[in-house]
Amino acid sequence: MAQPQFFLQPLAAAVCVACYSSAVAANEHIPVQTMAPIVVTSAAGNDANGLIVRADPKQPIQPVPATDGADYLQSIVGFSSVNSGAGTNGDVTFRGMFGSRIKILTDGTENLGACPSRMDSSTSYISPESYDRISVIKGPQTVQYANTGSAATVIFERNPEQFDQDKKYRGQASVLMGSYGRLDQNVEAAVGDENKYIRLNTNRSVSDSYQDGDGRTVPSDWERWNADLALGWTPDEDTWVELTGGKADGEAVYAGRMMDGSKFARESLGLRVEKKNVTDVIKKIEAQVNYNYNDHVMDNYSLRDFKPTMMMPKETGTNVTRKTLNARMAVTQEWDKFELITGVDTQNNEHTIRKTDTDRNIPYQNLPRSKDMEFQSIGGFGELSYQVGDNNKLVSGLRLDQVKVDAVQSNQERKETLPSAFFRFENHHPEYDDGKTYIGLGYVERMPDYWELFSPKSGNGQLNTFKNIDTEKTLQLDLGYQHAHGKFNSWASAYAGLIQDYILTTYLPTGDMGMLEAHTRNVDATIAGAEAGIGYQFTDAIQADVSAMYAWGENTTDNTPLPQISPLEARVNLRYIQDNYTLGAYWRLVDSQNRISEREGNIVGYDHNKKSAGFGTLSLNGTYHVNEGVDLSIGVDNVFDRTYTEHLNKMGNAGVGLAATEQFNNIGRNYWARVSMKF
Template sequence: MAQPQFFLQPLSAAICLACYSSTSIAAQLDHDTAQLAPIVVTAQLNNDANGLIIHADPKQPIQPVPATDGADYLQSIPGFSSIKSGGTNGDVTFRGMFGSRIKILSDGTENLGACPARMDAPTSYIQPESYDRISVIKGPQTVQYANTGSAATVIFERQKPQLSKDKNYLGQASVLIGSFGRLDHNIEAAVGDEKKYIRLNANRSESNSYQDGDGHTVPSAWERWNTDLALGWTPDDDTWIELTGGKADGEAEYAGRAMDGSQFARESLGLRFEKKNLTDVIKKVEGQVNYSYNDHVMDNFRLRTPPMTHDMMTHQMLPNPSEMQVTRRTLNSRLAMTSEWDKLSLITGIDTQQNHHAGSMKSMMMNMPLATNMKFHSYGAFGEFTYQLNDAYKLVSGARIDQVKIDALKLNDERKETLPSAFIRVENQHPEHHAKSYIGLGYVERVPDYWELFSTAHGNTGMSKPTFNDLDTEKTLQLDMGYQHERGAFSSWVSAYAGLVNDFILLSYHHHPTTGMGGHSHGSSFSAGAKNVDAVIAGAEAGIGYQFTDAIQADLSTMYAWGEMKDNHDPLPQIAPLEGRFNLRYVQDKYSLGLLWRAVAKQDRINLNKGNIVGYDIAESKGFSTLALNATYKVMNDVDLAVGIDNVLDKTYTEHLNKLGVGVDGQVGTEQFNNTGRNYWARISMKF
C-alpha cells in the first residue's frame, strides 16, 4: 500500500515534546487555573432535542480501545452495533437496521463506498478523531439531507477554528499504543487569524492480527492513513468560505471474507460557504459542493495465501489468485436558507447527488476491464420548521421530496422513483418536575440501494438473474418518543420507538446457479436474493445514573431492538441481542478511574440464512459479559494520559453480528470468529 511519507511519526513525537514544553511553561505561569481530569467515554453522551439527538466528542478516548473508524466509535453510543469482518471496517447497525437506512454524513456530505459486499462501508473512510463532533438524530426525525435515513442520521462534523491575532495557531495531537502492535498517530493543526486559516488533519493507524481469549490468532491486521487540508476565509463575522481537499488509503485483513481489502483509496474536494444575518428575517444562507472518489481493491493473494484450483490442462493444483476493483464517484451539492419570524424558525433548501459506480474482475478464468455499471441521480427539496408554542412546548415538523433515477448500464435498464418523507414532533420541558420529553411520528420511503439492486441473485419474482425494477421501495412509518429526568444526584432517560415497515428489503441466502463463459452452468454459489416483506419493529434505549459523592458516579444503560415479519411472524434477522452496560467512575481533579461492565444476552430470535448484504443468521448466539478498566491522568494543562485494559478476564466470545470465520483452506468457513482477548492500550494527547 502506497503511503505519503509525511511527517506523521517523527512530527507527532516533535509535537508531543513541543506541546509538553509549552504547556509546562504555561502551567507554571498560570498554575492557579484548575482543569479537571479527562475521562474515558463509556456512558450516555450529551443530548439535544430533549434526548432525540445525541452529541459525542470524538476527540475523547472511548472504551473499548479508541476507535479506528466511524463504526468503531458509534458502537459506544446506545442503540448502535456493528457487523464485524475483522479488526477494522465493520458495518454499523442501529436498532437492528442496516445499510442506507442509516444516513452517514461527514461535514454535511455523503461519501459512499464501492464494494458490492460493503467491504468499504461509508464509515470505513471516516477517522473519528479528526472531527470535532458527532451528532446522531434517531429515527426519521429530520428531512434536511438527501435520501433521508429511516433508522438514523449520523453527522461527523468539523467546526471553524477560533483564531485571533493573540492566538494565531491551535491544534492537538495524540499517540496511542496497544496490544497486538496497535499504533495510532493523530495530528490536527490550524494557523491563521480572524480573517483566514489553514487547517491540517492527518492520521495513521496500524495493527497486527489480534488473538482471542484462547490465544488463537484471528486475521484482522490493518494499516490506514488519512490527510485532509482546509483553507478558510472569514472576511467578516457573518461570512465563512472554506475549500477542502483530502486523500486516504489503507489495507485490511478480514477473518470473515474470502478476500481482503488491499486498497481503500479516497480522494475528496469540497467548497462550502455560509452567510449570516442577511436581513432581520433571513438569518443564514449556506451551501456546499463536494466531490469524492473511492477506489477500492479486494483480492485473495496480497494479504493471504491464494486458494488452490485444479488446472484442466496440466491436471495439477495451482494457485488461483483473483481480484476485483470497484470505484465510486460521488458529487453532492446543497443550498439551504434559515429564516426566523418571532417564534418560528424555518430551514428550506434543495440538494442533489450524482454517483457513478464501476467495477472490474481479474482471475485465471476472466479479465474484465474497469467499466461503469451504474449511474445514480437524485434531486430533492425540503422544508423543516420549529415553532415555540409556549414556554413548555415546541413543535418541529418537516417534509421533503426526492426524485431519483438509476441507470443500470450492465443490465440496459433504468428506474425512476419519487420519494416523499415527512415528520412531526412535539418537545416539552417541565422545569418544575426536572423533566423533558418528546414524541414524534415520521415517514420515509427508501429506494433499494446499489448493494440491494446489484449484489443480489433475484428479487420478488424469484428469477435466477439480477433484477432491477422488481424490488419495491421500502416505506417506514415510525413513532419515536423519549423522556429525561434529572433531580439531585439521580438522572434517568429513555428513548423508545415502534414502526411499520412495508416492503422491507430482506435478503435470503441460499444456493444459486452460476454461469461461466458462454453462459454455461458453472455450479452454484451460496449468495443472497432480495425480496420485499412487511415488518413491524420496536425497541428502546434507556439508562439511569447516580452521583454517590462528589467523586463517585455510576450509570447503567441498556438497549433492545425487536423486529418481526407480518405475514408469518418470523423474526427479522441480524438484530443485536439485549445489551446492558454498567459504568463506575472515581473522578478527582488530576485523575479518574473507570470500570465498564458489558453484558450481552443470548439471541434466540433468529431467521436462519436471512440477513443483509454483509451477514446472515446462522445460529442462536450465546450470551457473554466483559469487563474493562481505564484510568486518566492530567499530566499538566492540555496534556492528558489515558490507559485501559479491555476484556480484563481474557474471555473467549463471539458477537451475534459477525461475518463467518475463515477455514483452514483460506476461504470463508462455517463458524463465526471470536472477538479480541485481553487488550492493553495507552493514549497521550495534548492541545496547543
C-alpha cells in the same frame, strides 16, 4: 505490516512522551485545559429533548479508541456493527437496521463505498478523531438531508476555526500504542488570524492480527491513513467560506471473507459557504458542493498466502470505484416564534467495476473499467419549528426526492418519487425537576440502494433484481424523555414502526458446491425497541451510570423474526474522578439472541442456525492529567481474557485458516495507552 508484540512498551513510551510534552507545555504557557474522563458510553441526548445525541470524538473511549466511524459509533447506545473479521471496517447497525437506512454524513456530505459486498462501508473512510462532534438524530425525524435515513441520521462535523490577535495557532496530537502492534498517530494543527486560516488533519493507524481469549490468532491486521486540508476565510463574524481537500488509503485482512481489502483509497474536494444575519428574518444561508472518489481493491493473494479452493481456484482481484458529487443549499428564516429551514440538494454518483479474467489469466489492472451504475437524485425540503409558549415546541418537516438509477450494462432505468415527512412535539416540564419529553411520528420512503439492486441474484423471485425490488416505506413513532434531579439523572428513547416492503436478503445454496448466493425480496415488518439509562453521583468523586438497549423486529409476512438484530445489551460504567486523574470500570453485558432467521439478513451478513451465546466483559481505564494540555490514558479491555463472539460476526474463512462453520471470536485481553496534547 508486521509490528513488535506488545508487553510494556506502550506504557513506557507514553510516559516518555508525556514527560517530554509537559516540559514543552511549561515553556509555551499553554492555557489550562479541562480534563475529561474516558467515555465508555454516550448516553443521554442533549438536543431536541433527548432525540438528538451528541458525542465528542476527540475524547478517548473504551474499549480501545476507535479506528473508524463504525468503531466509534458502537460507543453510543443503540449502535452495533456487522464485523467481517478485520480489526477495523465494520458495518454499523442502529436498532437492528442496516445500510442506507442509516444516513452517514461528514461535514454535511455523503461519501458512499463501492464494494458490492460492502467491504468498504461509508464509515470505513471516516477517522473520528479528525472531527469535532458527532450528532445522531434517531428515527425519521429530520428531512434536511438527501435520501433521508429511516433508522437514523449520523453527522460527523468540524467547526470553523476562530483566531484572535493574541493567539494565531492551535493544535492537538495523540499517540496510542496497544497490544498486537496497535499504533495510532493523530495530528490536528491550524494557524490563522481574524480573517483566514489553514487546518491540517492527519492520522495513521496500524495493527497486527489479534488473539482471542483462547490464544488463537484471528487474521485481522490493518493499516490506514488519512490527510485532510482546509483553507478558510472569515472576512467578518457572519461570513464563512471553506475549501477542503483530502486523501486516504488503507488495507485490511478479513477473517470472515474470501478476499481481503488491499486498497481503500479516497480523494475528496469540497467548498462550503455560510452567511449569517442576512436580514432580520433570514438568519442563515448555507451552500456547499462536495466531490468524493473512492477506489477499492479486494483480492485473495496480496495480504494472505493464496490457497486454491473450489470456489476460487486461481488468484483473483476486483477493483471498484465510486464517484459522488453532492450539492446542497439551505436558508434558515426566523420570525416571531417560527423557524423555517428550506433548501434543495442533489446527488450524482457513478460506479465502475473490473475483475481479473481468470480464464485468460489477465489481471484486473490490465482491463478497462466498466461502468455499471449511474445514480441521480434531486430533492427539496422544508422544516418548520414553532415555539408554543415557554415550554412547548412543535417541529414538522416535508421532503420530496426525485431519484433516477441507471443499470448501464443492461440498459435499464428506474425513476422514483419519494416523499418523507414528520411531526414532533417537544415539551419541557420545569415543575418536574427540569424534565423534558418528545414524541414524533415520521414517514420515509427509501429507494433500494446499490447493494440491494445489483448484488443479489434475484428480486422477489425474478432474475431481474433491478426492476423487481420495491421501495421501502417506514412509518415510525419515536418518543422519549430525559430528567435530572440532584445527584440522579435518567433518560429513555423508545420507538415502534411499521415497514411496508422491507427489503430482506436471503442466502440460498446454488450449484454443485452449494455456495450461498444472495436473493432479495420485499416483506412487511414491525419493529420496536428502546434505549435507556440512569446515572447517580454517590459523592463528589464517585459516579456511576447504567444503560441498556434492545431492538426487536418481526417479519409479518412470514411470521418470523427479522434477522441480524443484536440482542439485549447493558453497560455499567463506574468512575472515580479527582482533580488530576480518573479511574474507571466498564462492564458490558450482552444477552443471548434466540430470535434468528437462518440464512436471512443483509448483503454483509446473515443469521446462523443456532442462537448466539451471551457474554460479559470487564474493562478498566485511567487518565492522568500530566500538565496543562497533556493527558495520559491507559486501559485494559476484556480484563479476564474472555473468549466470545458477537451475534453479528460473520463466519470464519478457510482461506485464513479458520473454520468456515463457526463465527470468529473477538479480541482477548487487550492493553493500550494513549497520550494526548493540546497547544
